Amino acid sequence: MNPTIKPEADPPAGSKAGPQPGQGPAAIARRVMRQADRAALATAQRDAGGWPYPSLVLTALDHDASPLLLISDLADHTANIKADPRAGLLFDGTGGLAEPLTGPRVSVLGRMEVTEDPRHRARFLARHESAGFYAGFADFTVWRMVVERAHLVAGFGRIHWITAGDLLYQLSDTETLALREPDVVEHMNEDHADAVELYATVLLGQPGGGWKLTGVDPEGCDLRLGGRTARLDFERPVADAEAARMELVRLVRKARTGSNETKA
Template identity: 50%
Template sequence: MPDTSPEPAEPAKSFDARTEARRLMRTSRYGSLATLDPATGGPYASLVSVAADVDGSPLLLISRLAVHTRNIEAQPACSLLLADVGAGDPLVHPRVSLTAVAEKTQDPAARRRFLAQNPGAGFYADFSDFAFYRLAVRGGHLVAGFGRIVDLTPADLLVDLAGAASLVAAEEEAIAHVNADHPDIAALYATRLLGLPPGPWTITGLDPEGCDLAAEDRRARLAFVERVSTPADLRKAFQTLAQKARA
């Protein structure tokens, strides 16, 4: 008998695994952190708030009183699952599982970025038992639907900061300026360019590839038309996006 089984469906050509994984890393408010329990050698999963460093590396603010923190202190290897959530079957929504090594950080920029994306954490950020951690990403596994299952490398997942030192140094000042002096810009980007509902949108982060937006519990990612490396490039990128949004 002739083989009548259907041909495997091919992923849509417009699908970009790197872009989708990076979007999840920038817009997820929380994730499932898996650590190794030194007592049993087995995995331990917990829910944590997350933020993204300038290159996209996940940032955590966790207490030493928590089991996952004590596990990390004994064995820093861990995994973080980030996922979109929504109505219907949860398995149809995209998610990315990251393998990483947790590293404690006292970098002021990491602290600023975490609190910009999780302002409620400012209440306990200075408690003596809390500390910030950056997850040094070793790889990732993206599941974004049928035929869209991809293993990714750190180069796929993280933004290359080469040549962008002046932009990174100017990030805090640039964000403060735009949010204070042009308060309508973030909302314009969110509603006109991303098709999102109105809200108190602000810019929470900048990097060579785009900017991160937030409105209360919502997060979004807006890509620049071209890579930016300097504050001058950033001004041009914002002007281009504003003109496009107002058109």
């Protein structure tokens, strides 16, 4: 069941991660989260009387937008969540803004739990290819946040608490897309690398250089080039691989039209 929420106003000029016309708080929050590849993690320091302990972590999101982390048992934040699984993640969507406080950011609260689902590990490593160097070490484990609620600040005076039921994206048969996601990503990168490059350069205004698709979820797809990431939203939600294929085809047609217009 998708949330029904009052539409938001237009985003601040130049805000790539900012609210889009017609989006409600939950959709804005998910967009900020899906665009980010890192977050500030807050845990309760186990040996310091529960004082807040902030740290930086790399993140990926499951198809429903549940945060995924790959962290070491040797890290303080991991020891903290083993003692107290409650945690917070701050996703920052204000990068590049002249006035950061006018941009969106999302604090997500929940409880961390270990996940043995191989799809979660695969999704994280697709998002962070360099993490493959240490992902096989015995002390590294994938954790999933069981979201309880989130707090969105979308700019001055635009503040919302969001329940987990509204924040997390729910779509019937979304598992169908999740299971086929690796095939879709591999096919696009191996057989349609030119299309992926057009997504980044024409539709998202990024510099060229060999972009790769790293993930496809019901609301859009993730791209990466070295240390740069980009998020391309779908015009409409997709529930399976065929619907994703049709949307990716539509987007590349749009990109090629835009590219031809630019050359003209």
